[in-house]
Structure formats: structure tokens, C-alpha cells
Amino acid sequence: NAGVTQTPKFQVLKTGQSMTLQCAQDMNHNSMYWYRQDPGMGLRLIYYSASEGTTDKGEVPNGYNVSRLNKREFSLRLESAAPSQTSVYFCASSEALGAYGYTFGSGTRLTVV
């Protein structure tokens, strides 16, 4: 099993460009999440989806949008990238919301110049 797969692994954008980060899980999990991690920092929650068809804002949602395409896939879109969005982005999934073990992807390293 692949677990949580993120694409792309690396991306460089120019300020103002848009892009979508893709995430897919094959564990039949109901809940999915997007986090960002800045150098030397912990993870901060951007958006999450408790179940298929629902999405909600996390700690730092400004500048991002998400789509829960189906139970497997949860995408993160940057409409107009800014240098402050340079970060490593992690997608995660869990059986349900709450203190269930989360499975993380390997991350997307995004640089906005």
C-alpha cells in the first residue's frame, strides 16, 4: 500500500502564479488534512476535511483553497502564490477526526520567488 501520496515533490513558482497540490490516500480514511511546515517549526493546519463532501478552515487558511474530490483525494490550491507561502506542505489522513493515528505523505517542497 502506498498510504498517502503527494504530488509534486518539488515546485518553484513565481509570485502571482497559481498551482494545485495533489494528495491521495488508499487507506479508506474518512478525514484528510493539509499542513504547512516552515523551517525549524512545527506543523500548522491549513484546511481539513472531516469526511467526503466537507471542508473546513484550520489555523492558517488565508491564500489557500481546497477540494475534497472524493474519499481518496484532497487537493490544495494556491490561487496567487506569495513568497510567504514558501514552505513544505504535508497532506495527512486519518480514520476519523479526533485522536486517531494520522498517516502523513512525504511532503511537497514549494518555493515562491
Add this chain to the structure above:
Amino acid sequence: LAKTTQPISMDSYEGQEVNITCSHNNIATNDYITWYQQFPSQGPRFIIQGYKTKVTNEVASLFIPADRKSSTLSLPRVSLSDTAVYYCLVGAMGDSSYKLIFGSGTRLLVRP
């Protein structure tokens, strides 16, 4: 959400036992304690979870005192490959308001 406090960093040597303590003074009755491990350039990985007393798996042990206001992650006989950041989190199963929030974690450096 229960706030957690952990040491920023710890040093150890190969073969030693490492204990990382996390404080969570306002833990709620339904809260569980969960630990994650993160290696550089990777996403966090679930290590262990417990509610009270002691939990052990093939990777670590988790000790939780009766008052549950703290917990200790114990890594037996660490190796260089245990160098990582360790996060302690507290929250309830099925709690719709619980969304995994990571602090800065504890950076463990294992030396030869």
C-alpha cells in the same frame, strides 16, 4: 484543546535510554496522548498512543501517571537513526473540534 509543553531539545548517546516528558496540565477526561516522530524531509510518523498507565509497542513505551497531567515517551537503547523531532499531542477520539495541532516538538540528537 489541551496545551502541551515539551523540552526544545535533548542530547543522548547510542545505546542509552531516552525519556522525553510532556506536560499537559489541562488534559480532559476523554483525551488521549499521542506521540509522533519526524525525520528531516519527511512527514511525521505515528509512534504510540495511550490513555493511562503504560503502553508499549515495538518502538517505544509511554508512561502516564495517575493524574495524567504529564506523560513520558521512553525510547530504549537509541541509535543514530532515532535522531528526529518528537511531538506530543493531546486530544479526544471523535472530537470534531480536535484537529491535530503540533507544537515545536523536542529535537533529539543521538551521538555516536
